[in-house]
Amino acid sequence: MEQWKVFVAIVEHGGSVQAADKMYKSQSAISHSLKKMESTLKHSLFTVEGRKLTLTPLGKLLLPKAKSLLGQATQMEVLSNQYRDGMLNEIAIAVDVLVPIDLLQDALDRLAQCHPGLNIRVFETALSGTKQYLEEGEVQFGIASTLPTGHNLEPFISVPLVCVSHIDHPLQKMDKINYETLKQYFQVVIRDSGKQALDTGWLGAPKRWTVTNISTSLHLVLEGKCFAWLPEHSVSQYIKEGKLAPVPLVHGKKRGVFLQMAVSGKYSLFKEVQDMVSIFRDVGAKYQLEQELSEELDSPEQVLTNEPIGVTE
Template sequence: MTKITLEQWRMFVATAQQGSFLQAAEKLGKTQSAISHAIRKMEETLGQELFAIEGRRARLTTVGEMIYPRARELIGHAAQIERLCVSFDPEAEGEISIAVDVIFPMQLLHRALEEYEKLYPHFSVRVWETTLSGASEILEDGRAVIGIAGQLPPGTVMEPLLKVSFLCVAVADHPLHREGDLTHAMLKEHRQIVLSDSGRRNLSSGWLGARKRWTVGHLATSVALVRAGQGYAWLPEHSIGADIAAGTIRPLRLHSGGRRTVQLHLGYTEIGQNLRQALDLLGVFRDTVADHAPLATQAGFDVPPAAVAG
């Protein structure tokens, strides 16, 4: 249990912003003695001085400066919770569309949708599964207002969400594993399994190079073909965790660049209807990734063998 109350944190933040106990008291509608007493109790609890008193001014100490941004964030989160409770309507109905790149871990998507259903059991969510420029295209033409992808259109309000690690892999008995350190020239002699762009821009991931390629439209198909020994591919590490643990799929020994990373962003465009529900969906994805993202690299978070796109 925390020993410092939210009200004490409010007084700390107000004092830091106003620069004096008197002005903080006026801002919060309290007495100066109440503010100074609260700050003194905080300092006793923490065992640290938070303010240096210089005449009538209260200046943050080094410790105070360190915790001030976190205290502001705490107060902001509390205010958000209050606003959510005031505007929250669990009986709301409607639909929100979201474009999600297929490299986003499926289990995180499942968890987020399950949590969102607890908030809005009568609300529908349309998920567009995309690759490369697909999410940008869907947000640009208005089919979705929220996107999770490495590329989102200009003007999107976005934030970093999750880094996805890719490995260049092949089935354990693939001939490439007998070649030692591999160069990109050596890879070109073998079939590569490639994900196509779901958008009309026909973008390339930039990781192509093989003369022989099988191009597929979904990550699950790519994983299935690699499992079947039909070629090598750059695959998200989370999608083949169980295979690597079992030794059925192995990373190729590239001379350089055997691991690559894609930064996925969470973003939204102009939201018209269902603003409250859309913002809550953003929050659910943000919290789900924060709470469960470490699991996405474990063996249990993979594409099941039977999950092949039709």
């Protein structure tokens, strides 16, 4: 198991030196572990290209299996620590930052009523963060647009995103703006919280500021510094107050991110987890119904996507 940890760490951190630093080991110990592993397998896992280690075809094949193996081992340890007399005393969940905080609070309140002694650890994530936590066995439940296979998945909600700026921003003085025009101005984007460093910035955002949470992004937009694609639920009040306004785009004035729920199979039989899934399913259905009713009153052009637009790195 330790050798597989070394193998994955070398890949994720970009080399044996970086892996040694992250694992608090000497570089010689990391190199020895890798050589011993390759000797056992009778195949190389890396090739050296210049000063960079690159995975061999076998290394690429084994990497996802190694991650799965390590994730399962972590889940076993976590489960034994959380288990008490057929019940769980703690559940860890990873929730994408696009999920409305009111929805999350409603779900946690209901779960606390059902299981007063149950502790909940919430990891707030963006892009691949939830997927990573589930794969590594750090959480038992997750909500995101991208989730790993091998888990129990079901639809959750679609979150509308609106491209907005301050009412005094230069973009608000234009008509029929296209993507090329937007590229001339700063866009604030959210960094990927996972190790994959995904980039789904819909413009490529040549001028951008990268932050770690939506509240910072919203603050910068309210200060008139930039524009951003933000969840409608986080900007609707500021639009009503006349502080923000949708950017007058020619196309794609509103976009939606489709979020799903995932449960680790090892936990799906626990009553606490079953109740939690049921609660999130209910609050999600309530949110979706409210969105549909709102769309009947005001239905601007919308594009549905499974990736958070304006989220990057």
